[in-house]
Amino acid sequence: MSRQKDDPKGGHEPYRKTIGAHLQHAARLHRALVARKLTILGLYPGQEQVLKILADSGDMMMGELAAALKVRPPTASKTIGRLAAQGLVERRTAGGADGRLVQVGLTEAGRDKAAAIDDLWFAAEDEMLADMDAKEARRLRKLLRRVEKTLRPHTEDAADEEDEAEEV
Numbered sequence: 001m002s003r004q005k006d007d008p009k010g011g012h013e014p015y016r017k018t019i020g021a022h023l024q025h026a027a028r029l030h031r032a033l034v035a036r037k038l039t040i041l042g043l044y045p046g047q048e049q050v051l052k053i054l055a056d057s058g059d060m061m062m063g064e065l066a067a068a069l070k071v072r073p074p075t076a077s078k079t080i081g082r083l084a085a086q087g088l089v090e091r092r093t094a095g096g097a098d099g100r101l102v103q104v105g106l107t108e109a110g111r112d113k114a115a116a117i118d119d120l121w122f123a124a125e126d127e128m129l130a131d132m133d134a135k136e137a138r139r140l141r142k143l144l145r146r147v148e149k150t151l152r153p154h155t156e157d158a159a160d161e162e163d164e165a166e167e168v
């Protein structure tokens with residue numbers, strides 16, 4: 001499918017009418033909604049990902065966590081430092097000769113916070129889809145998965161650049 005760049009009605013900024021522009025705007029609004037909800041839990045955007053990965057996978061080496069988050073190890077380490085200061089995760093030196101290997105895991109408070117994140121995500125989704133019926137929501141989910149599948153091969157090269165620019 002191709003689109004014509006010129007707005008036949010002579011309007012300005014025809015890109016604002018593209019699906020991509022609407023997706024980008026909706027994503028920003030969703031991110032802001034989730035960020036507001038995270039503040040209630042005392043978290044910042046990105047920290048919930050760390051807690052959920054550790055809740056689902058158990059204790060991990062820092063390198064494994066960075067890979068799971070698709071970020072560089074220093075970025076993961078900085079986030080773990082902040083979460084450790086809140087008492088949500090703990091770092092342990094992994095067994096072996098190399099004392100630099102660090103394993104991280106959730107504390108009891110971290111497990112409680114991770115459990116609350118699911119409720120937060122469902123509440124955000126309920127707000128986002130409030131004007132849709134169940135059939136429309138399923139259709140939207142299906143269409144977005146198709147868009148993701150189509151775009152994924154085109155974005156794998158850019159993923160490394162984004163990791164450096166975005167902090168968890």
